[in-house]
Amino acid sequence: MERSLRCVVVSALWLAWLGLLPGTFAAALVTGQGGWSRFWWMSSAALAAAAWINWLWRRRDRLAPACASIAAGMTLGMLADLYGACKALRFTEPLTMVVPLFALGHVFYIAGMLTLARHRQLTIRPRWSRAFAIAVVLYNLAGLALWAALVHPSDDLPAMHLPTAAYTLFLATAAAVMATVACFDRRFLPVGIGGLLFLVSDGFLAVRLFQDNWRHLGDLCWITYGIGQMLIVYGVIAATWPRTIDEEQTAV
16 A cells, blocks of 8 residues: 555656646747746756655665655755746845755765665676766766856856856766766666756756857756756656565565
8 A cells, every 4th residue: 555655646746747847848839938937946846755755755774865865956956946946035146056056966966876876786896986987087077068168168157157167066976976876777777867967958058048048959958957857866766666565675
């Protein structure tokens, strides 16, 4: 009964995410009206709720700290989205709050994924350290290349150039951790893809903020970001979901 309830709740939250982001994004494209965007930050709330519910049901087993870290990372992302979307809450330029919130969120993502890797005994495999180092270098180089191409040459928001460069390192490192875990455990493949999409979405966001939304490419930041976050949250839920009753009991 409890397993069935879990499925119902997390499925309902996924459907809520589907309606709040992909559904309204499609509606905005079809109708040409931008008012649908007011619903987009709410999709992050649905994902944060799903992540915390996953922790609630695993709070007594060995994966609880990892699930809590993922939920905390998603919650910080939700708060950043809320601050960026709701003008009534702002007391400073949006990026000065959004960037630190997302950066701290990535710290929690890194901690959560490394904890999962240790529990899956991935970190003791012979090639783990080498693969992890290569992924960190490649993802950080890719992130900094995007920053150098899109942010550094821009005259817009000059005070945020260096902070966004530092933030890129947090984001790229989190995505690299997710990619490494996915390479060693295919159950986490959606999480690895989600981390990559998160990096891509920030490239689109840089186009929107620093390149005057060139050819409206920046409008894709929300959909790539939202899908990336969904894959991270639900990828972790699926990968840590007990397959059988016996597996669920032994996890405690």
